[in-house]
Amino acid sequence: MSVDSVLTAHAAQASAQTGPLTPVHPADSTPGWWRSAVIYQIYPRSFRDLNGDGIGDLAGITAELSQLAELDVDAVWLSPFYRSPQRDAGYDVSDYCDVDPLFGTLADFDAMIAEATRLGLRMIVDLVPNHCSDQHQAFQAALVAPAGSPERDLFIFRDGRGEFGQEAPNNWQSHFGGSAWTRITEPDGAPGQWYLHLFDSSQPDFNWDNDAVHAEFARVLRFWLDRGVSGFRVDVAHALVKAKGLPEWGGRADGASSWGFPGHEAPMFGQPAVHEIYREWRKILAEYGPDTILCAEANVEPLSRLSDWVRPDEMHQAFNFPYLHAGLDLGRLRYVVTESLTALDSVGAPTTWVLSNHDVVRHATRFGYHGQAPRDGDGIGAFDPQPNEELGRTRAAAASLFMLGLPGGAYLYQGEELGLPDGIDIPDSRRQDPTFARTGGERLGRDGCRVPLPWRTGELHAGFGGGQDPWLPQPASFDALSRDAQDVSPSSHLNLYRRTLALRRELRLGQGSLSWMEAWCTDTSLAFLNGTTAILINTGHDAMELPAGRVLLRSTPYAVYGDFTAGESGADRHIRSGETVWLEINIEDTENQ
Template identity: 85%
Template structure:
């Protein structure tokens, strides 16, 4: 189907139209940006040690620029013992030797500037590594000291303090408290870690913690970064007194425990921290941004993070978790746009990242994946890889037609699946170890990328084996092989992103096309572009209009000029006079 094909199908664009969101002409590059997440250890290994590095990122940035993205978000590359893949930071103002040097960072920054790409870096302010100098000083200092007050130390309960201070649980399994041995060898206080034992939480009631992170912000802003993605942005401040919590460790709502009551998340004092950070970024110009990884429940609370004087973006995780449930998708989209419009903020859509099973694998099941929110292993029911890739293309096209910003996770433009056949001995996510293998963790979505099909390790690196094994299918999905195929996932992404920019869809509007919003389909109008998704088993007759792009790019996949196939999305140019109900 060529881009200028015109359908003359009998179905007309008639029926009620429900306007949800008007076009947005507010200044700010981030409001409609497509930002590409790079996970450094799995992106490209240039020095041959089996782990990706900054030099490898620099070498491949031109290939990212060809996608017509606006910016790159870099997951942690700071000095770290790598107990949690760099989210356990021991020095926030240096590069871990595993990835290179500060000079390598500056070279990468210069190449990004040359290519017109902005660079956003990860910031991890909730916790650090237990090897961080401040935590080592706290261990050496007595209870009640200024050094201890940088973190959350408490006496234990019980006759001799042998029980944790409260019942909070770690995200990675087990209690969220670890007892230390004091310098004199006696059992001592406990410290809080919402994640791994090696990741003590900072005490954000302490002004010294504020001052330290303001220093870190300025260090990287001075080196030219365009902003920060803030890790677990909702967790920094804890409720006074650290009250008990019987709900989920991740703070999501459960029966009797609504997420907004979780004492370790979403506390009001958080917002003053981000107002201060926003003022610091403004000193460097109007184009530096903060993006919140804020998993808040219920969804309208997301607007609290992106008020005009706080963050610029917040990931829309409810959309990621909506899957291909069209009713849930519609609800999340409507509620998100309504809530965020009320504070003048854009929505920020996402389908995959380094913490969840890739959507090309999630959508390979006719029903929920066997391990919801966790990795998939060789003993689990296996996904249909072809089905997953096809549905992933449709889901991506549907998302990229939405107004607002969007984040892509490295490799999703190749339709990569999760790595499933990872031996237990090679799994590195702390979740796997802390749960005794009950939870597989996130290694599957972090498998190193394939770049060149005819090279060792599919072009990831020519030296040591990659830090995680690549699936056998990766060679055939390598970037060079896909670049040469007009019908590839990569070339579909290239067309989608170019057309999204050409049509200014990120700045556009959203009106539901009610006649095509059914139990098995969902459709909206963005400007004059109609976006239709069919998740039902039967083809759907298309309205008349000019086909701009289809997620099925070849006849072999079932394309019918007048019908939308099962598991397909289409963009159509349609002209109508009135878009309001």
């Protein structure tokens, strides 16, 4: 039976229980652990501090990996831990084949891999190929070499414009504010060429038109694969290749579409030649077996272009930023889910879903506003309108259950399983994101979502570390939200995540199908059927009656229901405001016909 026939037959049979269905995506039987995996992001400096210096370390990660295995995730994605001056929290790499002493040693890395393997967890590491640190030995050599030299050709150096070369080579802007160009002083003391940095001035972009850059990163890939990693999350994977001639760009610095400047025309992003790089890398990974993967941080528009990154000979996964930014706008959410599944199904790739990461305001904070949250994706300060933390956690739980019911893979950001909010009351003197400094404080940056985790109530620094103060201050609410306190509370955010992830695995929802349940798709509710499991979210003010079926899971504990208490039939038959429900529908399975 064809895919379309299976979907149509399933929809016809299910509609008797659920009302009309609109099929979108069939069940996935293609081999590959990553196709349905839940991957947990660790931000090393904020995970667990074992040596007491106020910064998380690899030994701290190793000590707590069992907590992640108990959470029932499949793999860990480790943000940068390489040698670095730490101007951009490790995304400014000075040595790609060593561990920064801030985090430990290569021996500590090997011990962490061994413990992850023992626990059945895979380890994916961040790779930063668009740029390095200005302290990288290759860039230091370029600074003292003459214009046009092989050393400078590893990067993007250009002569300036104007009579004396005093103007930047073009008008490109840095993601962190200001020009994307910095002028150097030549060894003889004269003003010299300019180099490109799409991010901070301490992060010069590599020249990926140079074969030597390709060879160096092939070496880096093999170095970490030989140490047992299961793959790489590729930072700004859309940016490596720039358009020939570096033409002017009048659109947004981040390449997102704006009036008159569609994102797909940005000359610094999404150039066709970038795909050849990932084909090269895919061949290298194939030497290490079928279970090593590449995941693209590729922020491309329109959404249909995302499929270009996950064609069969390129990457295995790509982050779904449109889903993250859809929030609880149900119309937009439905569109993004439908378009994502349709686009990636066309190339046989899985879709991934994500709600939070180290670059955006945590979704427990974003959803704590009745209207639009201020500074979307760029931090919230003490003088901004403040979120309602309890409302934010309630909505975050509903959004997480909705996401984890979708077919495909999912990424979790450390601490979201605890319902953690952003750190908001951070003194200016403690802020470390380069965005804050480069914009003179106009943009707060991303420090708020990077605050160190709480592990144990009543301990110093909520158990993050027993020595120096953490590198960023923890909110007062963190002590009560610590992992050990939530561990013993059946109604906690943590135990909700545990139940959800266990049931997701049991029901094989990651490999499942998706059909929209039209009778429950309104301005304030959205529902889909995944196999025989219905997932419904209600963002309206009023409770809604559920379709026939057995309640499997709710995002809101019974204790908040008031008149809808545990054990009463009313509690089983309604979905309350701000809640997501998983429901078992009695449908004969037709997926394997």
